[in-house]
Amino acid sequence: xxxxxxxxxxxxxxxxxxxxxxxxxxxxxxxxxxxxxxxxxxxxxxxxxxxxxxxxxxxxxxxxxxxxxxxxxxxxxxxxxxxxxxxxxxxxxxxxxxxxxxxxxxxxxxxxxxxxxxxxxxxxxxxxxxxxxxxxxxxxxxxxxxxxxxxxxxxxxxxxxxxxxxxxxxxxxxxxxxxxxxxxxxxxxxxxxxxxxxxxxxxxxxxxxxxxxxxxxxxxxxxxxxxxxxxxxxxxxxxxxxxxxxxxxxxxxxxxxxxxxxxxxxxxxxxxxxxxxxxxxxxxxxxxxxxxxxxxxxxxxxxxxxxxxxxxxxxxxxxxxxxxxxxxxxxxxxxxxxxxxxxxxxxx
Amino acid sequence: xxxxxxxxxxxxxxxxxxxxxxxxxxxxxxxxxxxxxxxxxxxxxxxxxxxxxxxxxxxxxxxxxxxxxxxxxxxxxxxxxxxxxxxxxxxxxxxxxxxxxxxxxxxxxxxxxxxxxxxxxxxxxxxxxxxxxxxxxxxxxxxxxxxxxxxxxxxxxxxxxxxxxxxxxxxxxxxxxxxxxxxxxxxxxxxxxxxxxxxxxxxxxxxxxxxxxxxxxxxxxxxxxxxxxxxxxxxxxxxxxxxxxxxxxxxxxxxxxxxxxxxxxxxxxxxxxxxxxxxxxxxxxxxxxxxxxxxxxxxxxxxxxxxxxxxxxxxxxxxxxxxxxxxxxxxxxxxxxxxxxxxxxxxx
Numbered sequence: 001x002x003x004x005x006x007x008x009x010x011x012x013x014x015x016x017x018x019x020x021x022x023x024x025x026x027x028x029x030x031x032x033x034x035x036x037x038x039x040x041x042x043x044x045x046x047x048x049x050x051x052x053x054x055x056x057x058x059x060x061x062x063x064x065x066x067x068x069x070x071x072x073x074x075x076x077x078x079x080x081x082x083x084x085x086x087x088x089x090x091x092x093x094x095x096x097x098x099x100x101x102x103x104x105x106x107x108x109x110x111x112x113x114x115x116x117x118x119x120x121x122x123x124x125x126x127x128x129x130x131x132x133x134x135x136x137x138x139x140x141x142x143x144x145x146x147x148x149x150x151x152x153x154x155x156x157x158x159x160x161x162x163x164x165x166x167x168x169x170x171x172x173x174x175x176x177x178x179x180x181x182x183x184x185x186x187x188x189x190x191x192x193x194x195x196x197x198x199x200x201x202x203x204x205x206x207x208x209x210x211x212x213x214x215x216x217x218x219x220x221x222x223x224x225x226x227x228x229x230x231x232x233x234x235x236x237x238x239x240x241x242x243x244x245x246x247x248x249x250x251x252x253x254x255x256x257x258x259x260x261x262x263x264x265x266x267x268x269x270x271x272x273x274x275x276x277x278x279x280x281x282x283x284x285x286x287x288x289x290x291x292x293x294x295x296x297x298x299x300x301x302x303x304x305x306x307x308x309x310x311x312x313x314x315x316x317x318x319x320x321x322x323x324x325x326x327x328x329x330x331x332x333x334x335x336x337x338x339x340x341x342x343x344x345x346x347x348x
Numbered sequence: 349x350x351x352x353x354x355x356x357x358x359x360x361x362x363x364x365x366x367x368x369x370x371x372x373x374x375x376x377x378x379x380x381x382x383x384x385x386x387x388x389x390x391x392x393x394x395x396x397x398x399x400x401x402x403x404x405x406x407x408x409x410x411x412x413x414x415x416x417x418x419x420x421x422x423x424x425x426x427x428x429x430x431x432x433x434x435x436x437x438x439x440x441x442x443x444x445x446x447x448x449x450x451x452x453x454x455x456x457x458x459x460x461x462x463x464x465x466x467x468x469x470x471x472x473x474x475x476x477x478x479x480x481x482x483x484x485x486x487x488x489x490x491x492x493x494x495x496x497x498x499x500x501x502x503x504x505x506x507x508x509x510x511x512x513x514x515x516x517x518x519x520x521x522x523x524x525x526x527x528x529x530x531x532x533x534x535x536x537x538x539x540x541x542x543x544x545x546x547x548x549x550x551x552x553x554x555x556x557x558x559x560x561x562x563x564x565x566x567x568x569x570x571x572x573x574x575x576x577x578x579x580x581x582x583x584x585x586x587x588x589x590x591x592x593x594x595x596x597x598x599x600x601x602x603x604x605x606x607x608x609x610x611x612x613x614x615x616x617x618x619x620x621x622x623x624x625x626x627x628x629x630x631x632x633x634x635x636x637x638x639x640x641x642x643x644x645x646x647x648x649x650x651x652x653x654x655x656x657x658x659x660x661x662x663x664x665x666x667x668x669x670x671x672x673x674x675x676x677x678x679x680x681x682x683x684x685x686x687x688x689x690x691x692x693x694x695x696x
Contacts, residue, residue: 003495003525003549004579005447013582016408028404037399046402046592047395051385054394054564054596056376057557060364084432084566087585095468099353100448113586120443120583147351177351201351209405216402216591218432231352234361235468237435238461243564244394244592248402 007100007122014116018314027339029330030314032156032184032291034213036262036333042214042252049244058243065241065250069221072253073193081229084240086183086207086220090117093203093222095235097148097177098123105144107137109157109323111181114150123147129322134160134285142173149174152181154188157318157328159287161188164195171199177228180204183220184289186211186263187270193223200225210290211259212252219249266290266331273329273337280344291316291330296348299325307347313340355448355470362464366662375687377678378662380504380532380639382561384610384681390562390600397592406591413589413598417569420601421541429577432588434531434555434568438465441551441570443583445496445525446471453492455485457505457671459529462498471495477670482508482633490521497522500529502536505666505676507635509536512543519547525576528552531568532637534559534611535618541571548573558638559607560600567597614638618679624689639664639678644696647673655695661688 002009020026037043062082070077083089090113098104100122106114108127118125128140134155141149151170154161171178182204185191195202207220219241222232241249252259270292274284277294285293296304305317305327316328331337350357368374385391410430418425431437438461446452448470454462456475466473476488482503489497499518502509519526530552533539543550551572557563567589570580589597600607622632622640629645644652653665653675664676679685 002579003576004444005450007447008444008579008582011582013584014586016405016586019405019407031405033404036403038402042402043399046397049394051391051561054386054390055384055561056381057364057367057379057563058566059367084585084590085587087587091585095443096352096356099355099470102353122447213399213403215405215587218406218587218590228351231350231356234356234359236361237432237439238362238364239433239435239563239566242432242566242590242593245590 038213039255039258105146106150134158154289161288188288386561387603387606453494454498482506502637509636536636
């Protein structure tokens with residue numbers, strides 16, 4: 001006898017990227033963290049918090065944080081829902097919109113959590129394969145007629161971004177919700193925020209984990225029209241965003257200058273790393289994110305991954321169809337990237 | 349047409365206790381916060397965290413925090429699962445164990461979130477009424493044969509605690525999971541942690557929100573045998589506990605002296621407040637928690653609640669059957685409690 005639901009018994013949990021053992025010195029290019037520190041203004045707020053901020057329950061709606069976001073993005077504050085990371089907003093969407101046997105559609109490879117969250121709801125995954133160019137398979141997605149359709153833009157692990165026009169057209173063909181997951185948007189040339197003004201069935205997700213260097217804080221948000229957010233509020237954990245994340249996150253989001261300056265540095269390093277890998281005959285997919293998807297001329301991804309790991313450099317190897325010859329490398333500092341390319345040369 | 353599941357459309361979301369407007373001066377005795385500040389050692393850790401702690405993803409399992417808990421409670425570390433508040437662990441239990449039409453049983457009145465979380469899962473609530481003495485209706489609960497049975501001990505809003513023997517007997521009669529929610533245990537004379545050693549179907553929940561004065565931090569945990577926790581891991585948000593909460597919480601939990609000293613102060617104030625209310629002819633239920641359930645001789649709970657609110661004192665009034673003549677008052681400092689009883693005298 002089991003204490004768990006059948007779908008839970010069957011599923012394998014999501015496995016987060018490897019974490020180095022505490023004290024271990026590694027170059028960590030496997031989970032797309034920003035190599036630069038968060039805004040000093042955010043740290044100043046962290047260090048100014050007193051016991052009173054911790055003693056009381058936080059604002060259930062993280063209003064102060066949402067007001068800063070509303071001002072920066074020029075959307076009304078009630079178009080924003082805050083989450084304990086954007087993963088939390090993904091969870092809200094699935095719990096509100098997907099029941100047993102309801103369909104969830106997305107192109108693969110993409111963020112594996114979409115599958116995990118669908119399985120938890122006992123929903124049905126429709127996984128449309130991307131081609132080698134990672135163009136959006138809009139027809140297949142639209143024909144899936146899903147309760148929820150996910151598009152990560154920029155997508156992981158490909159780094160591909162999709163245009164407002166493409167996603168607007170897709171949203172118009174869907175009866176269900178279109179989730180545009182913009183976790184990596186701070187490193188892209190454009191964004192799709194404008195879609196939420198055009199379409200009542202679109203929610204755009206953002207996170208402070210990447211561009212704002214705050215992966216440890218767990219803070220993200222969704223932007224959508226209030227009618228869509230109303231359903232998500234019902235399934236939201238009452239106090240999902242803690243007082244520290246709300247206060248520190250507000251200061252970090254207000255400091256757009258710091259975020260943009262770091263993103264520019266990452267983008268310059270990305271171009272250099274792409275050139276260096278290309279010079280080594282690697283294929284590198286064009287990326288709008290803070291990572292590169294790459295294939296060695298030998299297609300020996302696992303060997304390179306293991307060789308680098310043995311030397312203290314973590315990158316991401318996905319042991320799954322269509323990706324087992326490729327590697328995803330987070331763009332680090334120029335020094336880290338040089339150490340990486342040097343180590344690859346030694347391994348080969 | 350709706351974007352949401354039918355059960356979500358139908359339900360009303362959980363409404364957290366009222367929060368004062370920022371800057372408003374109130375005496376807040378409505379959401380069971382601890383009136384004393386958290387451990388200075390916890391604040392020291394908060395203020396020592398640097399950008400590196402925020403930049404990286406946190407440990408998905410909050411191992412450092414769990415090790416401190418394991419040592420203090422003398423249970424193996426893999427018997428502990430950490431959550432973004434104990435509400436998060438409640439959510440994991442429901443998502444892992446309860447699907448559409450599965451039964452969830454609990455005695456009412458109790459923590460309203462049990463109902464909300466069941467509705468989100470499209471489960472079926474069996475609500476067994478407590479009598480006026482809030483004795484555990486063990487037979488009715490056992491006969492409900494639920495997938496998940498909740499007992500809050502001490503219970504809110506009654507303050508009643510149940511014995512290890514009572515809950516052990518109940519667990520033995522259940523095929524499903526028994527959740528013993530010990531959110532308020534730090535103010536009680538005993539606890540039921542030993543049950544997890546005796547019963548594989550029991551999970552005991554704890555929070556740092558009350559005894560440790562860290563409601564703003566969102567940190568709680570469950571203790572159970574590893575086979576039960578395995579299912580919960582699958583539905584856990586990947587990085588549910590942020591790096592700040594894990595580090596600050598570990599320091600706070602290690603400082604048992606600080607927690608116990610504050611709990612003793614609260615217990616002494618509770619006895620005094622109970623005596624003062626009784627002297628005013630209020631009925632006061634015996635409480636093992638940091639609040640008192642009380643009824644005025646006139647049964648005019650709403651009037652007193654509104655009168656106090658107008659004067660800047662927040663207490664909890666539940667506009668629901670069986671509770672509409674009663675009030676729940678968080679035990680504050682002696683000064684706050686004296687202000688409360690003084691204000692009640694003026695209102696009457």
